[in-house]
Amino acid sequence: MTVGTASASTGGTRTRIQAVALELFTEQGYEKTSLREIAERLGVTKAALYYHFKSKDDIVNGLVMDRIERLDQLIAWAREQPCDAAGRRAILTRYVDEFFADEHHLVMHFFEQNQTVLKSLAAGQQMRQRMLQLADILAGPDPAPIAATRAALALFAVHSSWFAVRNPHVDRTEQIGRASCRERV
Amino acid sequence: MTVGTASASTGGTRTRIQAVALELFTEQGYEKTSLREIAERLGVTKAALYYHFKSKDDIVNGLVMDRIERLDQLIAWAREQPCDAAGRRAILTRYVDEFFADEHHLVMHFFEQNQTVLKSLAAGQQMRQRMLQLADILAGPDPAPIAATRAALALFAVHSSWFAVRNPHVDRTEQIGRASCRERV
């Protein structure tokens, strides 16, 4: 896991907490996962978690804020790409490469599985706002409604790949890449 | 709301409960919505809810089971459609017409906002299974991996329309129809 800038003094416990929390939040949902459950799986007590994070929400914030920074960089770069098909494809490709490679995709999966939670979290609202910005860039300036819809769908197609993944012989990244590149943008 | 076969004897309270619950579940999530909140909005007490539903899960079950029946009918019909582009388009069109018209789309929206909940509910697992069946039919017999992916994405594109809807001048059904028909299946 690459999560934030864990203070180098700690033995990586903070990062381990985030990793376990992310897994449980994605599997069973944020609300259904208690701090007791996270602590137990780590072999510590609940109180230990509160040394590293000031609240349950704060665990999520750490995960999200990291992505928002990276997303802002991608958005800034995307604004300078040409507004043609090649430019849009380049944007989508970088999006997939950055946010769905390695363990990064775990965070994205968490986002999709916990939409209602993110709605009530400040970090989640910011994330959503960035996604809409990216869709706007893909749609181009003064888009026809149909172009705006298509741009948003292209972005979403990447995310919906989890639903599509069932054949064990096709690995996930391969399928995600295929899904995004097939989309006409 | 058209929810199940409410015993005609009651004054529709059961249906009103489902309508309010559906709205709150979709807005803030299933876990975050308490029975107290539902009861308060209806002007009754928690205990009254338990006369109509044996548990909180049971409220969701009523909503889901209704869709599963309709989905099973659609699946049976879809199996008899030709395996060409026109047939696939016909299937998608009926899917959109049946599940995204009127208030039906509220239930679909609830599904997307509460994926983790549905994972742990028997009714939700059945629903997911039906969706995969439908994707298989769209993909055709012995599909290449790429065809399977494309079929699943086409289905999902319909559902992702909520993300795409931002322009208030384009109404939702119009956009959903457009989204599904634009998709190459």
Place this chain on the structure above:
DNA sequence: GTCTATAAGGAGATAGAC
């Protein structure tokens, strides 16, 4: 950094009167 102990509150669910 991690522990024990506990506070404070809300959740789902039930019993029984009306």
Place this chain on the structure above:
DNA sequence: GTCTATCTCCTTATAGAC
């Protein structure tokens, strides 16, 4: 059908010892 009252359980979060 709906109410009041209550039970039981589990949650997030804090205080303070080690």
